[in-house]
Amino acid sequence: MKVAMPQHRPPTETPPSRTAPGEFNPKPRLSPPRSTSRLVVRERLLNQLLEARRKRCIVVQGPAGCGKTTTLTIWREELLLLGFDVPWLTLTAEDNDMSACLGYLVASLTQVDPALTCEAALLGGRGSDAEAVERTLIALVSAIASYPNDLMLILDDFHLVADNRVHEAFQWLLDYAPPNLHLALATRTTPSLSLGRLRDQGLLLELDMRDLRFTLAESEAFLKTQIANVGQREARRLHELTDGWIAGLQLLAIGLKKNKQVISELAAEDEFLHPALRDAPAFADYFQRQILSRLLPLEVELLVRMSACTRMCPSLCEALIADAQHATGIVPLLSKLAADNFFIAPLEQPAGVVWYRLNPLFRETLLARLRSRSEAQQRDIHRAAWLWFRDHGHPDEAVRHALLAGEPGAAADLVQQVARDMQRAGSLRELVRLMRLLPAAEIQARPGLQLWTLQLDVYARDFDACAATIARLKSGMPTGDARSRYRLVLLEGAAAVQRDDIQSAINVMPELLVPPANADGWHITPRNGILAWIYLRAGKYEEARRIQEESAQILVDGAPLLGTSGGVLSGRCIAGFSHAMEGNFAKAERIGRDVLFEAEKLGAAAIDAACIAAGLLGEVHYEANQLRAARKLLEDRVDVLERISIPESVLRVLLVLSAAHWVAGHQLDAFAYIERLEEYASRYGVDRLLVYSLAEQVRRHLQSGQFDTAHAILDRLDAVALRYASSNEITSAEIRVMSERARIDWCIAKRETDNALERLAALIAQCEAYGWQRHVAQFQMLTALVEFQRGGAKAARQNAIAALRNGHRLGLIRSILDVDADVFKLIDTVMSAEPVDPVLNFYVQRLRATGDAAKPDPLPSDQAGKRTAGSTSLAILSERESKVVRLLGQALPNKKIARTLGISPETVKWHLKNIYSKLGVSCRDEAVKRMRDVELGEGGGSAA
Template identity: 60%
Template sequence: MSQRWSAPSGSVTGASSRVMAPRSKTRIVARERLVAQLLEARRKRCIVIQGPAGCGKTAALVAWREALLPLGFDLAWLTLAPEDDDLASFVGGLVASLAQVDPAICREAALFGGRGVDDEAVERTVIALVRAIASRSGELALVIDDLDHLTNPRSHRALQWLIDYAPPGLHLVLVSRGATPFSFGRLRDQDLVLELGMRDLRFTFAESADYLRAQLGDVSERDARDMHELTDGWVAGLQLFALHLKRRKSASDTPRAAEANDLADPLTRAQLHDARAFGDYFERAVLSRLTPSEVELLVRTSACARLCSSLCVALVGDEHPAGDVLALLARLETDNLFIAQIERVGNATWYRLNPLFRETLRERFRARSETVQRAVHHAAWCWFRDHDLPEEAVRHALHAGEAAAAADLVLAVARDLQVAGDLRKLVALLHLLPQAEIEARIGLRLWRLQLELYARDFDACAATIARLDADIPARDTRERYRLTLLRAAVDAQRDHADSAMASLPQLLAAPADADSIAIGARNNLLSWLYMRRGEYDHARAIQHDGTRPLIGGAPLMGTSAGVLNGRCLVGYSYALEGEFLQVERISREVLAEADQRGSSAAEAACLAAALLGEALYEFNDCAGARRLLEDRVDVLERVSIPDSVLRVHTVLSAAHWAQGHRLDAFACLERLEDYASRHGLPRLLAHSLAAQVQRHLQCGQFDAAEADLARLDAKAARLRPTRPDAWHDVHALAERAHVSWCVAHEDYEGAALRLPALVALCAERGWQHHVVQLRLQAALVDHHRNRADAAQQAALAGLRLGHRLGLVRSVLDADAGFATNVIEFAEAVARRESADAVLAFYVDRLRAARDAAAIVSMPKEKALERGAAASATEALSERETRVVSLLAQALPNKKIARTLGISPETVKWHLKNIYGKLGVSSRDEAVARVRDLGIDA
């Protein structure tokens, strides 16, 4: 069993040092001019600062930060390093930096961690961050320092999305030594960019003189001007002068002006305003003045991106007393200013070397023998390992030539990273490892399979499963059982219950040494399988009677194996039956707890939201369902099982339809169709087609309905011999679509022929809310066939079952396509049963719900009036106008994206801006509003 790995209380994480602003120090020169310029630009969308090392970029921003905080600004900080050129690392740092300000900003974005770094996933992560920031009150500035380390074009694309999508309340500050490869043209045209270069960053003569006098005491104006001109106001160059002269001054009580000349010549020849002059200076003026053991300490510490005293002691071993290490660190910080505190955690103070100083030291380190370098990295990896900092430990282990130890460490920490929901870090660690080390360990190959599953790379999953099946020995029952669980989980994500059912005997035969997480995963998979077979009581019994997974003696709440997911599956079983009062209670409780737990309970949060949205719609709260689900769709599609995605899109489509938003209703169904086609999910595709048939019939679009109905029939025919479980669902959908077709064409005899078998099928599968709707449709069919008694009996059966279940929308939606209103018909039925007070009460509730829905779906003149106050400055851009024109053609987001040559995510962002500018909330309202304003769309 892999060792338990948990970070000690108060430990600093591997990422924390780069997502914290540098500590403020007393500034000898306040840089009031520069800080005032930055303050004046604080509400611009983007500030770009470009200049060589040592020109005071970071120091100026630290001062700006202090001035911003009293003004109600929040400030996030991300300092990049060479390893952040990896896209996953950069996105992870971006999320972590914003989480330091407000974890709520990153709650949704963090759910994408570990689920792929394809462009779509990264863009969705960026949009999730942007939406969360836009929903906050107050201003937020994000500083990205040392941007020159970012050379990966895909990372550039991710940051460009953040620049393009940034809401007014987000202010980006990009800091780099060289030119940045980003497009600011649109922002420049809107005067939303401040760009500062070396001309702006260098000291004025007055600032140079103030600095030199503060450092050296009495300096003549002539000497100050000479040094200012030599350095061209370059802060680091002045610092070199000051430090050198201070050292010379301490060696003599009578400093002479010639000392400046002594220093000036070599520095002038070296072109002092070039950062390369630092290397020579550090060698001459700093390292040459230290003892060999002190230099050796610094050279060894340069192997690490950050350091503390105990790490330094470990790096030098017994060669240097611990007290001397502390003294040297303190002296470097107070005298030379080439080391900066990052933070203090407990009794430990963390430092970061000046980048130029560190590079000088690293040149010396790289000149050491390979044996010495590996010994230093070995000491570093052991220290980071023992202090529960696996990411840095793995990097140093690899540099030490100990790839096997690094792989063992990743295997040891993988389970805890999964439980914590930190999949992004697990992905990063696996990417660091050589493939040979992963292939040599069944455990790591199983983790790679799990990450392939999270990323929905089903082709890779199939290939990995086949190889593991051949390579795991039969005697290794524990790992073979884990492979069985992952194979079944892949089947669940592929919506392939028939294939998963073939694994049922193996799932039931858990080995005696299976850990509690494996048992939890088994329980949840079994519940899903039994529900797909219509065995709802059995599915719930698994959760109530099964062994609860424990971690450290406490129940495992998050991950797909956890208790929260199990409770969601219980709620899902009730949803399939139509017991929506139970669904609402369970889903509300789970969603509240899952949202508190963040990414570790992402799957439970998604499924709970989907179930709660369905319950809200059923109880006629269409607006509430939309509010809950619309901002969660992106995450749901990446994180949750297909059943969640199905419920979200069908509920959103139905809610839009009930509110009179026909374009949006079709858009939801088309997005479901696209999702199903992309992932090979025929059952979900059939749901989309069946709903589109219904909507086309209601619009009188019979040709489109007929085409979708033909596709639905073909889909059912193909599934019957190969996927019997999915076929039952698709067959029921097809039969219901045919009933709707018959009703729309007033072929009531044809509908009557199909309905009895369809009611029986739904009853057999336990779909009671469908039975309610079908019985009411059968009653309406019999009513049109002039069979009053049969209509009365069918309606009574449907209404009484609907009352027991507490259904509302299932009843209101039953009259789609009928000339007769279902509520008027129900009132007539209730009058004939005058002694049944319960029935009368239920019909009154239904009437009130119908009336409330009618008010919501009234023509949108009132909604359009809200947009009448849109100011001229809020006029649609050319691109937004083009998007609206394509909306008017009822094109879905994907087709709009293809037409305009942009991504679907960008289309969604444009829609959000369009709705805000026009004061509307749907596609239909946007199209109507544009026409009302006379905009040429």
């Protein structure tokens, strides 16, 4: 094995080139260091690691300077040659912040394939609670499980992470890693992870100092690369003094070369050297006594000042040294220190910029010297650093140094300055981190930062915090600050949209319509998005579309504001929903496809728009009876979409997924999605969505013949509707419409036809008033069916023809087919009695062709074969997975399964994905059938 002498710095990769303010650039920690040392062959260690490449976990543990990072770096190169993908992440003390750690973990895997982290990246910043972390990890592991290659994730400096929550996250990764995910940890201390089970299963390799220390032959080989005239006897002595500790050998070699000493002269120092090179504090003392003492004062001063920063480049060092006389010598000095192995290593060099990083242990020695200086001197150094990082577009490091310089006000001003650019770039996670660094007093002293706090609360859907902040700002914001007060109105409106609170949005509408004279595109574009949503909910579809056409003409910094939740793309989706609510799915499809294409090109900056567009396009697919396309588009996105999209989009997506599964014959999955809508509505207190869920549950239970269950849910629905019975608000009217629809379904099921017809007539009139033409067509067809069943041929024919003409005009397919299973019997009767109408005949033929295609999904042949394959046992499932399947058989939704097993709903979803994969099925219904087939087969075998 070829091993370079370790530089003992956190492994790094390409340092960032100059970035725009607010841009998140994690690259310096995402690849191993580039060594400048000559190499030593260590085949024994390399072979040991290569043989363990398929194990779940490899732990490389040892003190600083024992070659952990270098060993893993060389091993990584060999793995790449074997077809492994090997993401690298160097951990730091900052990763004790769960949000930061997850961000870097996602970034490291993104370098392998952005598709691996697409869903996890979307979840980034949506909270750091246990469930949010679990959701992110599940998204990562799910993506890795379907990835074609093996991944060896290397985590360097694992000992720097002490937070139990971060340990639990990595423990989760170990416990639930798919077969193609392997973890390698480099650490100075025993990792706080439970590894016993992996050890017992033979899935763990543990290397410690006994494995990492050089053998005598390796020490001799290394010393010969460093000291040309070293003999075998002298090399043996040095090996014994250091006990094969690689850093000790390197330190001794540097000293010998620097001072041209004769090796035999070291005998007098044996008493000191031996313990010093085994003990970390003494090792630091050795740095001071044997390294720093041999440097020039300018070199020592530069190193001490450099230690204030985690990384540095020549121009930063010039700012830190603050001495014009010596500034010109910085570049050659840095090159000399790196070439002489003074524990400063060059990083990769993009765009001609050379960055360096100090060895962490060496840096601690230097920091001790820095901390011994006066507070004023320390602050001067940090001030120079923060000004440099500010001027070169690195706000995260600038803010930290400003705080260390004792200038919290400057740090707060900088965050306020870059926040908008970070929002536009989709870097809200980084903005959250910077806001957390600031003292509360600095935020409270700045209305702008308080507004950003409010915006981040809206972003995270912390509505209680939103309400408190809005009330405080309304009373405390200066009356003369028109722009800030208008932005507060915008955020109040945005919070109302996220809560699905149309009345609160209408209440701020008069203020929205009168922006201040100095308002710009950052104010007007999101204002138009809120207004479009209000018009959409009020049934004023032309107004919703008109105001979005206006937004397309508004420029921000010379271009339309495309991304962010208030950008043009999200507004175009609102216009798309207006077409869908009218029933014009052709126009809705064009908008959905175009927006999704543009949003995906923008990435994180347009996540909100991408989610809304996917929801819109999924509904279009379903209406066109493209059930598989709808499911494919939405099922992989639903977790993310549910957490970051507006309630209107969540409503439509979950309704579509439930209906698509129902048509495919997957009743359990259909109920699971509609119950998921109920859970979402209850969690955020959105009664409108709750009513949609309950009404759909009533309908599905009636179709399944479960009248008692349907009646119980109908009572719940009536109780919710009763609270809105006397209200004239828009939401109240919509709730009453859905409640009435459920009551009509009940009347039809109980054959109370007169009551049903009376209610249908009133319902059609309400839908026409709101412009819901698709619903009008549905209810006309439903009226025709009721009339047909009671023998009213003429009325049935009139309503059916009206429904067909509306359906043809709007291009409806599923809206007509979903009315009732007997819809074709009615249509055939009506059409046979009508004069030949080629237009309606053509439309009916389309409906019939689509209806014939809408059969329950057959089990794919390759999966069907698995039912009768040799593995006819549930032994392939874990104990927990077997319990989940059996609870599925009891028709329990995810939430109840989670409560029964004492786990989170997100973990239930993760188990379901594994179960589907192992059993060769694609949904709940097939999993339950598969389980029953297996159990029957095993029972029959036993009986025989």
